Amino acid sequence: MSDAIEFWFDFSSPYGYLAAQRIDEIGAKHGRAVDWRPFLLGIVFKTTGMGPLPHIPLKGDYTRHDLPRAARRLGVPLKVPSPFPFLSVNASRAVYWLADQDKAKANALAKALFDAAWGEGRDISGASAVADIAAAQGLDRDAVIAAVKDPAVKDRLRKEVDHALAAGVFGSPFMRVDGEPFWGHDRLDEIDQWLASGGW
Amino acid sequence: MSDAIEFWFDFSSPYGYLAAQRIDEIGAKHGRAVDWRPFLLGIVFKTTGMGPLPHIPLKGDYTRHDLPRAARRLGVPLKVPSPFPFLSVNASRAVYWLADQDKAKANALAKALFDAAWGEGRDISGASAVADIAAAQGLDRDAVIAAVKDPAVKDRLRKEVDHALAAGVFGSPFMRVDGEPFWGHDRLDEIDQWLASGGW
Structure with missing residues (x-):
């Protein structure tokens, strides 16, 4: 199998x-796994000077x-949560913690x-909300709570955000x-065509 | 014919x-004229707080x-002009001046x-570069030079920028x-599908 699509x-x-x-459907169509990689947009905005969409006039x-x-x-x-934008740091940490044990389960947790x-x-x-959703996926609730507070997991997410910027x-x-x-969900068809054709 | 696509x-x-x-091809496919409407992104950026793409890190x-x-x-x-970004005020004025006389010719000038x-x-x-391009379209060079300096044409463009913001x-x-x-050239396929299906 070729390299995974970084998502x-x-x-x-x-x-x-x-x-x-x-x-995942687009990846499967072309024999590609999908590597689900959460990051923290708020940190990236500090580099780009951009800001959350809902705050930009027009x-x-x-x-x-x-x-x-x-x-x-x-x-x-589609149901917009409140608050929005919200802190995604706990959700992101849980996904990387799980990815180190079972990548497929981590992808499924991210989707959930x-x-x-x-x-x-x-x-x-x-952390509690993240653990509830993880528990519904068959994961140990307390382990998730502990993971998102674990300095090693926190550091792992920081490195992934650096990775994203790089x-x-x-x-x-x-x-x-x-x-x-x-960039953008509206480029998925382009990715589909890119994979089908070998690029242009 | 249904209403024109505003571009x-x-x-x-x-x-x-x-x-x-x-x-134009997408418009023609669905029996729609295309209304080519230049505006000044720099003015709009003052409202949105956004800036030119090449200046944004990453x-x-x-x-x-x-x-x-x-x-x-x-x-x-594709050949990136220098300078870029460039002032598009003269080109935009010429298009609106011509649109008031002959919309089809104005669209063709905009494309050129x-x-x-x-x-x-x-x-x-x-103004001179705009007039050269207009002359190659069969327009009177001096008339174009005069038009882009005409207070009424300047005012017309200002109103169109206000219209864009509104x-x-x-x-x-x-x-x-x-x-x-x-928004975005990558939404043209979506517009094509929207016009074909009547929307969703």
Whole structure:
């Protein structure tokens, strides 16, 4: 199997949620695994000087119109959680902690966290909420609570955010295919075509 | 014929140039005219607090990679003009001046201006350069020079920029289909599907 598609996202990103609904299917179509990699957009914004979509005049209004439209197009639920933007640090730590034990389970947990936040509008910012969702995936609740407070896991996430910055990841979702960067959920069809054709 | 597709762009926008290569074809496919409407992104940036793509860390690097890739995908030439970003006020005034006389000719002039700037990498910021391109379209060179200095034409462009802001246009290209907003050249396929299906 060829290299995995790197799928970078912040759980607080609704467009990341939309991409999460399709990315595994696109990977499977082309014999590619998908490497789900949460990062913290807030840290990246400090480098780029950009800010959360809903806070940008005009662009925020567009996003509030475009998001439900994009969800309708995909036929997936969309419920904006409150607060939004929310802290995704606990959710992200849990995913990397689990990835070191079982990558497939970590991907499934990431998908479940996204669906809880954006499909159901749940607040997934706290350790307890993350642990509840993990427990529903068959994971040990207390182990998750401990993991998100573990200095080694915290450090792991910090390194992944540095990795994202070094890889040029400035938004969510951001995909890398054999090092080729694609920004935005609206580029998934392009990735599909890129993989089918070998690029251009 | 149904209402025209509003096609908002700044001549200094390379993604606007890419959209300009396809928009008329998409309109024609669905029996829609295309209303080419230049505006000044710099004025809009004062409202949104955003800035030119090449100046944004990481995002600028991505754009420098993505643009030639997107041009290869469409099979169109791309040559970044110098300076970039450039002042598009004269080019924009010429288009609105001509639109009041002959809309089809104004659309053709806009396309020619885009192709000169981004297909050939020419500096189209000055009145003289705009007049040269207009003359190649069969227009009177001196009339174009006079038009871009005409207070009434200047005022017309100011009103169009206000119109863009009022319509929620925050980037280039930006399309509106029956009032439905779409931002980005990578949404043209979505517009095509929207027009084919009647929306979702």
